[in-house]
Amino acid sequence: MFSENYVNVGKKQLLNYQLRICLLALLLYNQSRNICSRKMRESLFQSLNDIQINVLIASIIGDGELTKLYKGSRRKNSSYREHYGVKQKEYREWKMEIMNGLFYITPKSNSLRSASSPLFTNLLELFYNNNENKKIPSSILPFCNLPHFLAVLYMDDGSLSISTNINHNNKKFILHPISIYIYRTTP
Template identity: 50%
Template sequence: MLFIKKFDPVQINILFASILGDGEITKAYPNSRRKNVSYREHFSLNQYEYRKWKSDFFPEFLYFRKQKDTLVSKSSPIMTELYAYFYNSSGNKRIPPELLLYCLSPYFVATLYMDDGSLLVSKRINHKSQKIYLSPVIALYLQNYPYDDLVILSSHFDKHFKIKLRLQKRKDGHGFILRTSKMNDTLHFLKIIMEACRNCMSMYYKTNWEYRFQLEAKILNQQHPDYSVIASSSERNKNYTPVEIKKLAELKINGYTDQKIADELNRSYWSVVYKIAELKKKGHLESR
């Protein structure tokens, strides 16, 4: 394969992730004089620094057009070779399992995430204790790929990076994206890409949880000056102690709502809902 001779492993991982993400391989049109196709990546100017970070890995292959909003390559046999892997017979993008074997670097995860991912922040406010808990979630907006392709990609992430991603339904594209579902999975994802993203400061708002937390906390402190903003941790989702179970049961019997019980126990609302259902199923709590 030509790309193995041309690029080192880091370059291969960044290029493949870019093709799957924001980039594209141009199509060869009938009667065109060009024997080969090229790489192209269009972006908004506020993401120039990130694209500059990417292009610096390919000083002899990628360059910016004059408007500085498109990153391109010259026509190349390498891109012609890769087109057959990354596009199906209908000209739509696909995730090629045979090339994922080369995507074993954190740079692959980092680039795909910076291209098509978001760091979502969920908020839970405990008015009684005047505390606001923030929890990060990773989402990869790859809904333009079929369900089976995303299953292949999520399996690859799990096998080679120990990253757990689940498929979540959406109404657009092919109907699914990938996202984390647990706090530990999100933090592990960010840990995997940490070194790869260290020199791309313009993307810290989605790659650096400490940096993003400070941004969110600043806004919330202005909205709720008397509240403390706290980063949630997996400790808040640990197993219930016998004391907590006893208190939960007493509060439920005394008519407390699930949200008030969550506030009393310093647990999430859904954690309490699931625990109550579990206790009822085991006969430890009367159903009403």
């Protein structure tokens, strides 16, 4: 089964070969992930820049939702929408500006919306399971690489709790943990 040369290889050399094979496998795995990420970026996000991708993903995970296509509907693609309170209008205007024409505001319903687009139809398949519950696909995580992602996720579904604590030396400490709440998601 093995060649004579392989059998006569010392343990140290065999370990060296195994290490090289592992490193090569790891390198190939990382290259395939980068290729997949690049292909996904090109096919899914098309002309969006990195900031827009981070804002869009965080918005979908946060307050936003992708509309489902129903049988008999005239629409061919899904769209994006999120409702907001009057106090959040400036923040939604900022999102609209960042997304450069992809989103628009409907003042009567206090919502940020998009037109129907293949982009949102493709994202719907990624972010929702068959039961229409939101999920966070692991394939999307490599794109969540800018502070904009965390900022939008926090502004959509986060809270800042400021509390004080006194230690054993009667020194007062101010604690300010940031919490991000994600509802309606499945693994």
